[in-house]
Every structure is written in structure tokens, then in C-alpha cells.
Amino acid sequence: MPLNRILEQPRARRILESMVTGERLPHALLFWGPPGVGKSASAIELARWLNCHQELEGPCGQCESCVKMATLEHPHFSYQMPLPRKALADADTGELSQSGAEELTEILRAKGADLYANAKFTAAQFILIGQIRSLIRWANVKSFSQKPRIALIDHADALKEEAGNALLKLLEEPPPEFILILTAETPEDVLPTLLSRCQPVEFDRLSDSIIDNELEKRGIQDVDTRKRLAHLSSGNLTRAIDFASKPETMEELMALGIDIVRHSLGKNPLQLNPHLESWNALTADQRTLVLEIITAWLRDAALLSAWGETSLPRLIHTDRIELLRKFVTNCPRADFTEAARQIETARFNIERNVLPPLVFTNLARNIYRTIYATEPV
Numbered sequence: 001m002p003l004n005r006i007l008e009q010p011r012a013r014r015i016l017e018s019m020v021t022g023e024r025l026p027h028a029l030l031f032w033g034p035p036g037v038g039k040s041a042s043a044i045e046l047a048r049w050l051n052c053h054q055e056l057e058g059p060c061g062q063c064e065s066c067v068k069m070a071t072l073e074h075p076h077f078s079y080q081m082p083l084p085r086k087a088l089a090d091a092d093t094g095e096l097s098q099s100g101a102e103e104l105t106e107i108l109r110a111k112g113a114d115l116y117a118n119a120k121f122t123a124a125q126f127i128l129i130g131q132i133r134s135l136i137r138w139a140n141v142k143s144f145s146q147k148p149r150i151a152l153i154d155h156a157d158a159l160k161e162e163a164g165n166a167l168l169k170l171l172e173e174p175p176p177e178f179i180l181i182l183t184a185e186t187p188e189d190v191l192p193t194l195l196s197r198c199q200p201v202e203f204d205r206l207s208d209s210i211i212d213n214e215l216e217k218r219g220i221q222d223v224d225t226r227k228r229l230a231h232l233s234s235g236n237l238t239r240a241i242d243f244a245s246k247p248e249t250m251e252e253l254m255a256l257g258i259d260i261v262r263h264s265l266g267k268n269p270l271q272l273n274p275h276l277e278s279w280n281a282l283t284a285d286q287r288t289l290v291l292e293i294i295t296a297w298l299r300d301a302a303l304l305s306a307w308g309e310t311s312l313p314r315l316i317h318t319d320r321i322e323l324l325r326k327f328v329t330n331c332p333r334a335d336f337t338e339a340a341r342q343i344e345t346a347r348f349n350i351e352r353n354v355l356p357p358l359v360f361t362n363l364a365r366n367i368y369r370t371i372y373a374t375e376p377v
């Protein structure tokens with residue numbers, strides 16, 4: 001298979017491979033699907049293949065071009081991602097500041113070393129107009145090579161109107177041998193004028209087993225830890241790698257998630273202030289993970305209360321099995337499955353920017369109500 005560094009994604013790979021072999025590659029592609037499943041990795045691999053000197057069925061991995069592309073140092077590849085304003089020395093031309101250039105080098109080095117690593121600037125919000133201007137200059141420089149130049153705009157939802165319009169001009173009159181690849185979670189995240197010029201390629205979430213496998217390749221020896229991370233990362237390998245590299249943070253988030261459940265069932269369930277402070281300090285990704293931890297805890301409780309000890313191989317929180325047993329024993333008539341379902345409401349509210357204190361009070365009330373079948377007072 002030509003794009004053999006891409007994990008799973010048989011449909012997307014088939015489409016890309018037939019585009020390349022049939023010489024029907026469009027000027028602009030939109031790779032869309034859940035985060036952390038290989039959209040940017042696929043853009044890199046496609047660029048590698050198209051620039052390979054060997055012209056085989058896929059990138060050879062050996063030639064000078066393949067090696068440079070793998071470390072993201074190839075002159076025919078431009079990786080654009082949301083930046084904080086301070087990363088630019090000149091907002092108009094898009095020239096990077098020294099600290100911006102240093103952080104970018106570090107991000108690209110990590111991404112080159114691991115195709116599924118997180119490529120994200122700290123405190124980044126938007127893809128800035130200066131970046132697009134600089135990209136347009138790069139795309140229009142005369143090339144002596146017949147190979148195409150590929151620009152990746154990762155997180156195209158971060159393109160605001162001004163930058164989007166500048167990019168649109170590039171798509172209306174694309175330079176020869178130039179391909180633009182956008183990534184987004186859904187097509188609706190992309191400005192409609194850009195979307196109509198892109199050929200969409202859909203990506204799917206990865207399976208737990210491939211994530212488990214990939215974590216093992218990255219040195220996570222403990223089977224239970226891998227299983228837990230694979231489950232909690234919801235098919236997002238980038239997130240799983242990220243959390244695996246920070247076991248202490250992971251442990252804190254686990255403790256926080258389980259504490260929230262226990263507190264919801266304690267004396268003052270609607271009084272969540274101590275957790276609220278910790279919560280406010282979390283990134284969006286970490287908040288999602290805490291909710292996954294709570295859902296998994298309640299799901300474990302449902303399995304343990306229904307199947308007893310035979311459910312052990314299917315549980316996620318095996319590292320806290322004693323606490324889980326006690327939890328189940330203390331709530332003999334609880335509907336844990338329904339309680340787990342209630343977490344969805346919290347997720348829904350968080351995505352819609354409902355104020356954290358309100359999310360928390362509702363979450364506590366819902367957990368209390370479904371577990372005790374009565375209202376908290």
C-alpha cells in the first residue's frame with residue numbers, strides 16, 4: 001500500500017491513492033474528521049509521495065526528498081497552523097518573531113519525529129492574515145522542479161474572514177504545481193467560499209486496538225495503562241500520545257474526575273467550588289478527558305454491579321478497583337448507566353460555552369438524582 005505510514009483510514013487512503021495514480025489530484029483538498037486521527041499526517045505523507053524522486057507506488061522513504069519531507073524540512077512543504085499574535089514579528093508580512101520561529105522549529109521537529117504528535121502553538125487562536133500573505137509569496141516563487149508544492153492549513157476553522165479571503169484568491173488563480181490541503185473537524189467549520197473549492201476527504205476515528213498498539217510502540221509497557229488511555233482518548237491517537245507522555249497530569253485528571261463523582265454524592269453536592277478552581281485551569285482537551293473519566297467510572301460501576309468480578313477484564317479504572325467496589329456497594333439501587341448518560345449533557349453545555357459553575361451544578365444534580373433517585377437539597 002502506498003501510504004503505509006497512515007494508520008487505518010482505508011477509505012481516505014483509497015481516495016488519495018486513486019487521485020495520485022489516476023493523476024486526478026485537485027488543487028485543493030479538505031481532510032475532515034475527528035481530531036487526532038491522522039489528517040495532518042496524511043497531508044505530510046501525500047506531500048512525501050508526490051515529491052519522491054523514485055516515483056514508485058508510494059514514497060520510497062530513502063531518497064533525499066523523502067528524508068527531508070519526513071523531518072518537515074522540505075522546501076516544497078509549508079505547514080500552517082493557528083499562531084498567537086506574538087509569534088509574528090510583522091503582522092502584515094507574516095515574518096516570524098524569534099520566539100515564534102523557535103517554537104515552530106520545535107513543533108515541526110516533534111511532528112517529524114512522530115507523525116501523530118500534537119502540532120499546536122501555545123495560546124494560538126487564529127491563522128493570521130500575515131501567514132496567508134507569506135504563504136502566497138511562497139506558492140508563487142518560481143520552481144525549477146516539476147514536483148508540486150504542498151501547503152497544509154491545519155485547523156482551517158481558525159481562518160477568519162480576512163485570512164480566508166486572501167486564501168481564496170490563491171485558490172482562484174492557483175500557481176502551477178501547487179496543492180492546498182485544509183483540515184477541519186467538519187466541513188461546516190470551513191468558510192463556505194473555500195469549502196466550495198475543496199474536494200472533501202473524510203477521516204474516521206481510530207479503533208481502540210490501533211491506539212493500544214501505537215502506545216505500545218511508543219514504549220508504554222503496562223497493558224492496563226494502554227487500555228485505559230485508548231478508551232479515554234475516544235479514537236484520538238494524538239491525545240492518547242499526549243496524555244501518555246504526561247503520566248502525572250493524567251493521574252491528577254483521574255483523581256479530579258472521580259472526586260467530582262464522589263463529591264456529587266456527598267453532603268453538599270451542589271457546592272462544587274473546590275473543583276471549579278481546578279476545572280478552570282484545564283485546557284479544553286483536558287476538560288473533555290475529565291468527562292470521559294467520569295463516564296468510564298460510571299460505566300465501570302454499571303458493569304461491576306451487574307456482572308460482579310467477572311466484569312474485571314472489561315473495566316477501565318482497574319487501578320482504583322477497591323474504591324470502585326466500595327462505590328458500587330454504597331449505591332445498591334443506583335442506575336449507573338443512566339448516570340453515565342447524563343454526562344453527555346455536561347459535554348453538550350461545555351461545547352456551547354455554558355458557564356462552568358452552571359455546568360457543574362447541573363452535573364452534580366444529575367449524578368445525584370440518577371444514583372439516589374431523589375433530588376439533592
Ligand SMILES: [Zn+2]
Pocket residue numbers: 051052053054059060061062063064065066067
Ligand atoms: Zn523517495
